[in-house]
Amino acid sequence: MAKRAAPEVNAGSMADIAFLLLIFFLVTTTIASDSGISRMLPPIKPPDEKPDIIKEKNIFQVIVNKQDQLLVENEVMELKDLKEATIKFIDNGGGTGEDACDYCTGEKNPASSDNPSKAIVSLQNDRETSYKMYISVQNELVAAYTELRNKTANKLYGKTFTEMEANANDVNYSGDKDKLKEQVDKIKKMYPQIISEAVAKKQN
Amino acid sequence: MSKFKKGGKKELPAISTASLPDIVFMLLFFFMVATVMRDDTLMIENKLPQADQLEKLEKKDRIIFIYAGKPNNNYRGQFGTEARIQLNDKFADVKDIKQYILAERAKKREELIPFLTTALKVDVDTKMGLLGDIKQELREVDALKINYTTRKGEVQGNFNN
Secondary structure, eight states, rough: OOOOOOOOOOOOTHHHHHHHHHHHHHHHHHOOOOEEEEEEEEOOTTTOOOOOEEEGGGGGEEEEOTOOOOOTTEEEEEEHHHHHHHHHHHTTTOOOOOGOOOSOSSSSOOTTSSSSSTTTTEEEEEEBHHHHHHHHHHHHHHHHHOOOOOOOOHHHHHHHHHHHHHHHHTTOOOOHHHHHHHHHHHHHHHHHOOOOOOOOBBBO | OOOOOSSSOOOOOOOOOTHHHHHHHHHHHHHHHHOOOOOOOOBBBOOOOSSSSSOOOOOOOEEEEEEEEEHHHHHHHHOOOOOOEEEEEEEEOOHHHHHHHHHHHSSSSSSEEEGGGEEEEETTTTHHHHHHHHHHHHHHOOOOEEEEEESOOGGGGGOOO
């Protein structure tokens, strides 16, 4: 008897099934992954602990009031100028002796911060400040640190800090990762991000 | 000689759709891979602010979400227009946060606990008072790693509306 060919399965409805699934995934999909500004909150200190004594000149005071206006070191400022002012403060390097900063490129003004590792940015906001203003200010402060780190990294290693950090986190990076991580840590140590946030002031 | 020619007009051959399933499947696989299921139904307005100093939040299993903002149109009648916190699928009070964080933390694998990040998805028009309260609660349960979730963009864009 002649061999009979197996009957062909009708695949005409396959497209319909696939379309159904496709539409389901199209609807439920959110492709964008989350990203944002990362921060560490300060741990709660026991009440009997004495606060550290910090020199006035090492504090960079940024206050945002309830009308979303900026007061930086007792002067009204526009948001766009904040980054420049922050950089100037952090990179001042006015310290002498133990506090001296040999890599700072600032003005070495003795009335401003001693050393990037001593410089503290203090951010205060009102309870009525809007979230968008707060995030914008945070963003500018982080941008100031990033710019300083990039500049230093460029000078020392010929790459920007952002690039180095991305490479250090990249699984496929081909170079010497340990060395790179060491360099990243070194730059982080040169310009540590010290942003202190007081608890929002109560409205009077 | 009509043995081979039938009819007067010659019909156009039908376009083969045999490769259509393949194309659709290709699209399907793309979306299946790229998809992140939306696991919370938002009951609030949640327009995120813009910033350009971003860090990516990878590893979804290490993130706890807290939403805040004004109730959206469907819930305005019931809950008013004051900004509120949303945890999972419910509106919550500031005092519920601690319990929520502890409950979420208990659900995670133990070795992940030191890496847990709390992502704050807060609407642009929220006042900082609410956020300050949230942060205080987080400090009290020792959930210190936080991330203000933002969209990518210039900060000036926050003020253009």
